[in-house]
Amino acid sequence: MCESKEKIFFKLIHGTGKEETSKEAKIRAKEKRNRLSLLVEKAELHEETHSSRSGPLAKETSVSPEEAVKWGESFDKLLSHRDGLDVFTRFLKTEFSEENIEFWIACEDFKKSKEPQQIILKAKAIYKKFIQNDAPKEVNLDFYTKEIISKSIIHPTLHIFDAAQSKVYQLMEQDSYTRFLKSDIYLDLIEGRPRRPTNLRRRSRSFTYNEFQDVKSDVAIWL
Structure with a gap:
């Protein structure tokens, strides 16, 4: 009877350990996904910001000072x-x-x-x-x-x-x-x-x- 209780107790402890390990693995996996998601969002934000800044700048620099000077002629x-x-x-x-x-x-x-x-x-x-x-x-x-x-x-x-x-x-x-x-x-x-x-x-x-x-x-x- 005592031996049976010990086995049951051992199984409960062993099972709980597996459950906790599985739960911790899920949490770590979720945290990893969140970190990856944040990295992707930051990369996209950087790309959009760079495009919005470089677009108008490229257009502005297409006009040379020499060309702009001609506009002052008439x-x-x-x-x-x-x-x-x-x-x-x-x-x-x-x-x-x-x-x-x-x-x-x-x-x-x-x-x-x-x-x-x-x-x-x-x-x-x-x-x-x-x-x-x-x-x-x-x-x-x-x-x-x-x-x-x-x-x-x-x-x-x-x-x-x-x-x-x-x-x-x-x-x-x-x-x-x-x-x-x-x-x-x-x-x-x-x-x-x-x-x-x-x-x-x-x-x-x-x-x-x-x-x-x-x-x-x-x-x-x-x-």
């Missing part, structure tokens, strides 16, 4: 270069006036329209986005120019926005472009310095286009 040369157009747009965003270059680009695209239906659809889209009162990206045009466009939008032609585009082009050339050439964004490029954070600020839009003569734009570049 506004036309700036707009005719894809990177120049991108950098100028980024500058306008710091002044919250990117609607001007977006309108100019939209007009360049519109003038390439061929089909009558395409002309109508694009003209109305540009009018709603940039011209009509309280448009989401309304450009600052004088009353007379806006009135002519409003009356012509029912039956638009490829020249419906010519006067407006010319005024916006001239404003950017005489106002925004001169400030762009003095901006950190441009000076950093021509001096080969890395890009720095830019401060956003709202420019006053109290001026009107009545200050400028109605000059037809000779720019016919669409990138």
Whole structure:
């Protein structure tokens, strides 16, 4: 009887030892999986961070200082270069006036329209986005120019926005472009310095286009 109890006791102890060993092995295996998971997550995070940092940097360094210097020769040369157009747009965003270059680009695209239906659809889209009162990206045009466009939008032609585009082009050339050439964004490029954070600020839009003569734009570049 005593021997039987001892065997039972030994089996219980032996069995418990196996159970504890098995439990400890599972815990260690789980901890190992967790460590591997963390290592994978860290590796993925590092890769994503590196990609997000190196992507824009690679794009910035694609513009040589020599090329950027040419943008200072004329506004036309700036707009005719894809990177120049991108950098100028980024500058306008710091002044919250990117609607001007977006309108100019939209007009360049519109003038390439061929089909009558395409002309109508694009003209109305540009009018709603940039011209009509309280448009989401309304450009600052004088009353007379806006009135002519409003009356012509029912039956638009490829020249419906010519006067407006010319005024916006001239404003950017005489106002925004001169400030762009003095901006950190441009000076950093021509001096080969890395890009720095830019401060956003709202420019006053109290001026009107009545200050400028109605000059037809000779720019016919669409990138």
